[in-house]
Amino acid sequence: xxxxxxxxxxxxxxxxxxxxxxxxxxxxxxxxxxxxxxxxxxxxxxxxxxxxxxxxxxxxxxxxxxxxxxxxxxxxxxxxxxxxxxxxxxxxxxxxxxxxxxxxxxxxxxxxxxxxxxxxxxxxxxxxxxxxxxxxxxxxxxxxxxxxxxxxxxxxxx
Amino acid sequence: xxxxxxxxxxxxxxxxxxxxxxxxxxxxxxxxxxxxxxxxxxxxxxxxxxxxxxxxxxxxxxxxxxxxxxxxxxxxxxxxxxxxxxxxxxxxxxxxxxxxxxxxxxxxxxxxxxxxxxxxxxxxxxxxxxxxxxxxxxxxxxxxxxxxxxxxxxxxxx
Numbered sequence: 088x089x090x091x092x093x094x095x096x097x098x099x100x101x102x103x104x105x106x107x108x109x110x111x112x113x114x115x116x117x118x119x120x121x122x123x124x125x126x127x128x129x130x131x132x133x134x135x136x137x138x139x140x141x142x143x144x145x146x147x148x149x150x151x152x153x154x155x156x157x158x159x160x161x162x163x164x165x166x167x168x169x170x171x172x173x174x175x176x177x178x179x180x181x182x183x184x185x186x187x188x189x190x191x192x193x194x195x196x197x198x199x200x201x202x203x204x205x206x207x208x209x210x211x212x213x214x215x216x217x218x219x220x221x222x223x224x225x226x227x228x229x230x231x232x233x234x235x236x237x238x239x240x241x242x243x244x245x
Numbered sequence: 246x247x248x249x250x251x252x253x254x255x256x257x258x259x260x261x262x263x264x265x266x267x268x269x270x271x272x273x274x275x276x277x278x279x280x281x282x283x284x285x286x287x288x289x290x291x292x293x294x295x296x297x298x299x300x301x302x303x304x305x306x307x308x309x310x311x312x313x314x315x316x317x318x319x320x321x322x323x324x325x326x327x328x329x330x331x332x333x334x335x336x337x338x339x340x341x342x343x344x345x346x347x348x349x350x351x352x353x354x355x356x357x358x359x360x361x362x363x364x365x366x367x368x369x370x371x372x373x374x375x376x377x378x379x380x381x382x383x384x385x386x387x388x389x390x391x392x393x394x395x396x397x398x399x400x401x402x403x
Contacts, residue, residue: 121286131283157315160315162286165316166293
């Protein structure tokens with residue numbers, strides 16, 4: 088993704104992350120199910136990169152790593168704020184949501200965490216396009232920390 | 246995505262679509278759960294585009310449509326063939342899989358359908374980058390037909 092689009096998408100995503108955005112109306116259950124799906128898909132792609140650039144139990148294939156990084160960035164930029172509508176700290180999507188209700192009391196902190204996830208995922212996408220395995224491994228760690236920032240603050244224990 | 250990468254990813258995806266690929270080992274349940282997640286995430290992005298360029302019940306925002314097209318292409322190119330390992334026509338991911346067992350008896354037809362999905366999703370990503378709403382609507386229809394080709398042939402009724 089080039090920088091101009093990256094900035095435009097960041098702006099679009101942030102407006103969604105904060106305000107909910109002008110997307111089609113979805114039930115609470117459907118919002119929860121869709122965000123659980125997005126994170127499950129992103130986590131699979133994170134695991135694919137980890138296996139190739141960290142654990143090394145799968146041969147490093149730059150095209151596969153780039154595809155996985157594209158997928159993670161696509162999730163980050165998809166306007167997932169729209170899936171955190173009012174009332175979605177309670178409810179069953181594929182399973183009971185683990186969202187901490189305090190998510191809705193701390194919009195600025197939530198926005199900072201969302202910005203960090205988007206920024207680091209976009210950087211991973213850029214680094215993955217170079218095929219530099221060590222640089223990818225480093226940036227993979229940054230994305231992982233951005234994920235954890237939200238888990239630590241807003242995901243309740245199982 | 247530029248054409249060189251597009252071709253490289255197509256090749257990588259096809260090798261996965263057919264052979265399963267050298268990805269980390271996953272349980273049957275996890276393969277099913279992950280593909281259900283990927284399609285749910287893709288369907289949400291399809292709905293976002295539909296609302297903006299077909300139904301018109303949400304204002305057309307080119308940056309959001311591009312983000313959604315990126316997400317659909319990212320799913321198509323993520324090497325989902327790896328999630329169709331042996332034995333995955335039976336099993337529970339988020340829910341019971343609806344994969345028709347004949348999926349495994351018709352690898353060439355499956356590959357053709359996978360290629361079509363990847364090709365049409367990549368075209369939608371390119372068209373979305375132009376911001377041409379009518380062209381996006383047209384190509385959105387092509388992606389929808391590619392999705393249906395698999396549903397019609399390999400998805401059992403609910």
